Amino acid sequence: MTDAQETAADTSLRTTGGAPPDDVAPAPIPLLEPREGIPPVVASDDALARVVAAFAAGTGPVAVDAERASGYRYGQRAYLVQLRRDGAGSALIDPVGCPDLTSLGDALRGSEWILHAATQDLPCLREIGMSPTELFDTELAGRLAGFPRVGLGAMVENVLGYALEKGHSAVDWSTRPLPDPWLRYAALDVELLIDLRNALEEELDQQGKLEWAQEEFDAIASAPPAPPRKDPWRRTSGMHKVRRRRQMAVVRELWNARDQVAQRRDISPGKVLGDGAIIEAALALPPNTQALTTLPGFGHRMGRRQLEQWQAAIDRAKALPEAELPQPGQPLLGPPPPRSWADKDPAAAARLSAARAAVSELAERLHMPQENLITPDTVRRVCWEPPKNPTPDAVEDALTTYGARRWQIEQVAPLLLRALTTATA
Numbered sequence: 001m002t003d004a005q006e007t008a009a010d011t012s013l014r015t016t017g018g019a020p021p022d023d024v025a026p027a028p029i030p031l032l033e034p035r036e037g038i039p040p041v042v043a044s045d046d047a048l049a050r051v052v053a054a055f056a057a058g059t060g061p062v063a064v065d066a067e068r069a070s071g072y073r074y075g076q077r078a079y080l081v082q083l084r085r086d087g088a089g090s091a092l093i094d095p096v097g098c099p100d101l102t103s104l105g106d107a108l109r110g111s112e113w114i115l116h117a118a119t120q121d122l123p124c125l126r127e128i129g130m131s132p133t134e135l136f137d138t139e140l141a142g143r144l145a146g147f148p149r150v151g152l153g154a155m156v157e158n159v160l161g162y163a164l165e166k167g168h169s170a171v172d173w174s175t176r177p178l179p180d181p182w183l184r185y186a187a188l189d190v191e192l193l194i195d196l197r198n199a200l201e202e203e204l205d206q207q208g209k210l211e212w213a214q215e216e217f218d219a220i221a222s223a224p225p226a227p228p229r230k231d232p233w234r235r236t237s238g239m240h241k242v243r244r245r246r247q248m249a250v251v252r253e254l255w256n257a258r259d260q261v262a263q264r265r266d267i268s269p270g271k272v273l274g275d276g277a278i279i280e281a282a283l284a285l286p287p288n289t290q291a292l293t294t295l296p297g298f299g300h301r302m303g304r305r306q307l308e309q310w311q312a313a314i315d316r317a318k319a320l321p322e323a324e325l326p327q328p329g330q331p332l333l334g335p336p337p338p339r340s341w342a343d344k345d346p347a348a349a350a351r352l353s354a355a356r357a358a359v360s361e362l363a364e365r366l367h368m369p370q371e372n373l374i375t376p377d378t379v380r381r382v383c384w385e386p387p388k389n390p391t392p393d394a395v396e397d398a399l400t401t402y403g404a405r406r407w408q409i410e411q412v413a414p415l416l417l418r419a420l421t422t423a424t425a
Helices: 003-009 045-057 102-107 118-127 138-145 152-160 180-189 193-206 210-222 245-265 275-284 304-319 338-344 346-366 376-384 392-401 406-424
Strands: 059-068 078-086 089-093 112-115 134-137
Touching: 045 078, 045 089, 045 102, 059 118, 059 180, 059 193, 078 118, 078 180, 078 193, 089 180, 112 118, 112 193, 118 210, 134 138, 134 193, 134 210, 138 152, 138 193, 138 210, 152 193, 193 210, 210 406, 245 275, 245 304, 338 346, 346 376, 346 406, 376 392, 376 406, 392 406
Parallel strands: 059 112, 112 134
Antiparallel strands: 059 078, 078 089
8 A cells, every 4th residue: 555545545634524526526635644653853973873773664756845944044054854765754854953964865775755846955965974875756757647636735636636735835944943743744745755756656657758857857966056146246136227337336235234234144135225225326326325224225224334335335336446346237147138130140049930830839749847858948949050061960969969868859850850951941
């Protein structure tokens, strides 16, 4: 009997009420408690050693999840790690009490990890010593299989027929001690991941997409960590309003000052100073703290030391020589925005239009989002600078250069070749 079947058989986990009429789809079964109850939170070396031994002795894939304190704390570190494996049950590990989980990562090396939206959790897991060599991403599997809603709750409900309570997804997971309702929610997040994985594997196999999915999973597992983003201050919300270079320098100085404060206090930057306040100060270029207090986001609740700190950042930007002011926009590393193609290169615009239409049609036939079939950036790059001699091999080589997987190349290369040659002709 599978985990899901055991859960369904346990009537204590269901809501009360009679069965629905025969002509109505059965309501999802709410999961109210983990089968073995809420696991104790592991926060000591001795307790961690017992979990490592239990999971090393378990069998089959390992369900893994992590909770962060996004919007509350600086950075994206993990504040709770949840795991489940046949033969080991579930575990909740506190990375504050156990900041190094290398021993657990080593014990699970070679086992398949099941994650939902793996790219979100892998960075914080790697920070504490956990990195899979093999994985199955249930969210990505849902996309490839054509499910319209791929959140964990929606997938568990649509595929397995159970309802997960999702009310604690955005709480402050750095809170200590963690309340029991939050721990219950966290344990339930991995309760049925193994069953979901097995059902999705069967669905992908039936659709002939299982090998495609495995290529995607392997690419995620082997991908290096993302490099630090260049000029992150340029992503300040409302940046499109800032036109002048001096104003851009104010945004940069305020963003950097805010980031230093947030890092020192271990608090989300948005709680230190909002993006909107940064943009208002850049547009107004206030001459002193008195003028600064009149701007939105710098009201009477802000202390004098804080105001002086922000005004000092503004003054530094205002004092910069012209040569040190940031340049508008970021240097383009790829093609220009598609809206300008018709003027810059009408032939490229025709190639892109034909390629987009062909990719859209194929994605619809395959019942998957276009961006999972092939990234829009890859299509743009191939159409903007196509191979000089657009042969099948040349197009495949170009796609490989831009990181397309083998299955994507097999599906998309003939379409792009046709778009390149037809539009050029």
